[in-house]
Amino acid sequence: MTVAGETHRTRLERIRDSSQALARAVDLETLFATLHHELVAALQVETFFLGLYDEVSRTIEVVRQADFETLLPGGTFPLGHGVTSEVIRTRQPRLIRRWSQEAPRAEVQYVSSTPGLPESALTVPLLVGDQVLGVIAVHKYQPDAFGDEDLLFLETIAAQSAMVITSLRRSEHLSTQLQTRLSELQAVLSTMADGVLILDASGRLVALNRAARALLSGGQASIVLGQPLEQQAWGQWPLGARELTDTLRPLLARVQAGEALVEAEVHLERPGRRSLSFSGTPLVDARERVVGCVLIVRDMTSYHQIEELKDEMLSVASHDLKTPVTVIRSQAQLLRRHIRAQIATMDQVDEGLGSIVEQTDRLAKLLTLLLDLSRIEAGRLELQRRRVDLGLLAATAIAEVQATTDRHQLQLHVVGRPTGHWDENRLHQVLANLLTNAVKYAPDGGPIGVAIQTDHSSVSLCVRDHGVGLTHEEAEHVFDRFFRAKAMRRLEGTGLGLYICRSIIAAHGGHIWVESGGRGRGSAFWLTLPRAETDPAITAPRTTTTTVTTTTSGADAEG
Amino acid sequence: MEILVVEDEAALRHTIRVALVASGHRVLEAETGRQALARLREGRPDLVVLDLQMPEMSGWEFLPRFRAWPGCADVPVIVTSAAHRATLDGADVQAFFEKPFDLDALLDTIDALLAAHQPAGGRAAAATCDVGGGGQGEA
Numbered sequence: 001m002t003v004a005g006e007t008h009r010t011r012l013e014r015i016r017d018s019s020q021a022l023a024r025a026v027d028l029e030t031l032f033a034t035l036h037h038e039l040v041a042a043l044q045v046e047t048f049f050l051g052l053y054d055e056v057s058r059t060i061e062v063v064r065q066a067d068f069e070t071l072l073p074g075g076t077f078p079l080g081h082g083v084t085s086e087v088i089r090t091r092q093p094r095l096i097r098r099w100s101q102e103a104p105r106a107e108v109q110y111v112s113s114t115p116g117l118p119e120s121a122l123t124v125p126l127l128v129g130d131q132v133l134g135v136i137a138v139h140k141y142q143p144d145a146f147g148d149e150d151l152l153f154l155e156t157i158a159a160q161s162a163m164v165i166t167s168l169r170r171s172e173h174l175s176t177q178l179q180t181r182l183s184e185l186q187a188v189l190s191t192m193a194d195g196v197l198i199l200d201a202s203g204r205l206v207a208l209n210r211a212a213r214a215l216l217s218g219g220q221a222s223i224v225l226g227q228p229l230e231q232q233a234w235g236q237w238p239l240g241a242r243e244l245t246d247t248l249r250p251l252l253a254r255v256q257a258g259e260a261l262v263e264a265e266v267h268l269e270r271p272g273r274r275s276l277s278f279s280g281t282p283l284v285d286a287r288e289r290v291v292g293c294v295l296i297v298r299d300m301t302s303y304h305q306i307e308e309l310k311d312e313m314l315s316v317a318s319h320d321l322k323t324p325v326t327v328i329r330s331q332a333q334l335l336r337r338h339i340r341a342q343i344a345t346m347d348q349v350d351e352g353l354g355s356i357v358e359q360t361d362r363l364a365k366l367l368t369l370l371l372d373l374s375r376i377e378a379g380r381l382e383l384q385r386r387r388v389d390l391g392l393l394a395a396t397a398i399a400e401v402q403a404t405t406d407r408h409q410l411q412l413h414v415v416g417r418p419t420g421h422w423d424e425n426r427l428h429q430v431l432a433n434l435l436t437n438a439v440k441y442a443p444d445g446g447p448i449g450v451a452i453q454t455d456h457s458s459v460s461l462c463v464r465d466h467g468v469g470l471t472h473e474e475a476e477h478v479f480d481r482f483f484r485a486k487a488m489r490r491l492e493g494t495g496l497g498l499y500i501c502r503s504i505i506a507a508h509g510g511h512i513w514v515e516s517g518g519r520g521r522g523s524a525f526w527l528t529l530p531r532a533e534t535d536p537a538i539t540a541p542r543t544t545t546t547t548v549t550t551t552t553s554g555a556d557a558e559g
Numbered sequence: 560m561e562i563l564v565v566e567d568e569a570a571l572r573h574t575i576r577v578a579l580v581a582s583g584h585r586v587l588e589a590e591t592g593r594q595a596l597a598r599l600r601e602g603r604p605d606l607v608v609l610d611l612q613m614p615e616m617s618g619w620e621f622l623p624r625f626r627a628w629p630g631c632a633d634v635p636v637i638v639t640s641a642a643h644r645a646t647l648d649g650a651d652v653q654a655f656f657e658k659p660f661d662l663d664a665l666l667d668t669i670d671a672l673l674a675a676h677q678p679a680g681g682r683a684a685a686a687t688c689d690v691g692g693g694g695q696g697e698a
Contacts, residue, residue: 318641319612319641319642322641322658322659323568323571323641323658325658325659326568326571326639326641326658326659326660327568327570327571327574328659329659329660329661329662330571330574330575330578330659330660330662331570331574333661333662333663334574334577334578334662337578337581337662337663338581341581343581348577355570355573355574358570359570
């Protein structure tokens with residue numbers, strides 16, 4: 001029985017039902033199953049296949065085929081000269097009444113339960129506009145089984161199927177895009193330094209990134225997905241569990257209530273000081289309902305340490321600046337009192353004014369120190385480079401420092417011509433600082449040696465004293481900002497100078513370090529400076545360097 | 560009168576000493592809170608001028624020890640500091656001068672506190688004379 005034998009109404013109903021059934025297909029599998037079912041019912045087809053054409057590779061992929069009730073897997077064959085290929089090429093349907101007489105011989109690519117080959121065939125293209133998506137082919141073993149009306153019916157079904165395939169492909173494409181975006185997002189989340197926690201509407205932990213795990217559990221696997229935060233194994237969390245709960249509970253409650261952005265900070269003391277900031281944002285769906293929340297965790301520890309250091313620095317600076325101002329003011333007032341009362345002696349006036357001058361110098365030095373410090377902190381330590389002879393510079397600095405002491409003998413030993421393109425004033429500052437320190441930390445006096453060595457690309461300088469020396473720990477931190485200042489709460493003579501020295505040498509691209517055999521064994525401050533390329537001395541062969549030894553003794557400097 | 564000046568800045572200590580000596584006082588000097596405690600063994604001062612930020616033992620640490628020292632509970636103490644007054648937090652101090660201070664006002668306050676303290680020997684008397692700081696001295 002064929003479509004032709006049915007009533008007009010029955011045929012239309014069948015087309016409607018088939019169309020509706022096909023529209024419900026969610027993937028190619030269900031589309032094939034539906035087609036099979038509908039085609040067997042309407043046309044009593046005996047074999048059937050759905051083939052998709054790939055224009056790029058010019059191949060036809062048989063999604064699936066059916067032989068009576070047996071469903072068989074498909075296969076792939078290249079576009080050739082058979083009936084299927086012809087339909088794809090011409091985009092015209094083909095009705096074959098007697099295959100053995102009308103069409104090229106076809107091979108069945110599976111083991112059929114029926115002997116021989118089908119004689120009747122309908123092959124129709126799956127068309128979307130001009131594009132051929134593939135074919136639907138139905139067969140019967142007996143000849144003359146299909147008519148023109150059957151072809152029209154199959155064409156209708158094919159048009160519907162083509163639309164379904166197009167829409168399936170579109171959603172598949174979207175889902176691939178979605179997958180790509182999702183994996184990108186995953187990559188971002190897993191590499192970002194901030195911790196991210198995602199909670200659902202009831203407060204259960206849905207997801208967290210690596211940083212969140214590291215920040216909250218120290219990388220331990222004690223955080224369990226699917227559990228609310230307050231039921232997590234807090235006790236296993238190495239950082240103050242109670243502080244965390246106490247902070248997070250009200251924060252989460254406010255976020256769940258829909259508050260746009262809630263922030264809180266936890267300061268943990270053990271183990272080690274740690275500051276964590278949390279900011280929660282509600283996740284809302286299209287209908288503005290809160291379906292969960294995103295919690296960002298950030299480690300604020302080093303930020304707070306820097307802030308604390310800055311506060312401390314400000315308080316130390318204000319104290320240190322007020323001290324000389326206080327001396328100047330009270331000294332001036334004292335002088336005025338005594339002059340008005342006519343009890344001031346010339347000696348007293350001289351001494352008082354001397355003290356005022358001295359304190360003004362001290363104030364100016366402090367201001368320079370602070371200015372340098374703020375320049376370094378802001379990364380704006382600019383160098384005025386020009387050709388400098390480090391040997392001459394050292395001799396000048398040595399003479400200046402020697403003038404302040406009788407007990408120390410400052411000696412200079414120079415090998416080669418230590419020239420380079422450097423900032424003369426800044427290097428003088430470094431040398432003065434190192435020499436003053438050497439004098440200060442060798443209170444019993446003695447020799448202080450300055451040795452300069454020159455080679456092809458760099459110059460090194462060493463200031464060696466026989467003073468109190470440094471412990472191993474001190475030697476390690478002596479160039480740190482506030483190394484001593486922290487303990488003494490003073491800017492002057494507290495290692496801030498060495499911090500500035502290090503910054504100056506670093507700005508030149510050089511290094512500075514200290515060696516000491518321990519307490520009481522003196523210390524040696526070393527620095528190296530690269531010589532700038534523009535310096536012609538660099539290209540001079542080493543054999544031309546001469547050894548110059550300059551010795552400046554205490555007596556010489558004073559005379 | 561004998562005045563103990565506790566101040567780690569030598570130049571300032573010297574200035575205060577010269578000013579006090581010119582006013583007819585005797586001056587004991589100490590660089591730190593610890594040195595000041597050692598000087599108490601030599602006798603009870605009539606007044607203390609005290610700095611706060613000092614090495615070894617700060618003014619904050621010195622104050623309770625001083626008050627607990629025999630006979631020193633009622634000795635007037637004038638604090639001079641770059642730190643804020645609030646850091647004293649209700650300590651038993653008769654006047655506070657923020658650095659840089661007015662030397663004339665400091666000397667006036669010293670005289671007023673000594674005068675008030677001397678005859679009556681009571682704290683109430685000292686408190687009434689506590690306003691001579693030219694705006695800087697505070698009760």
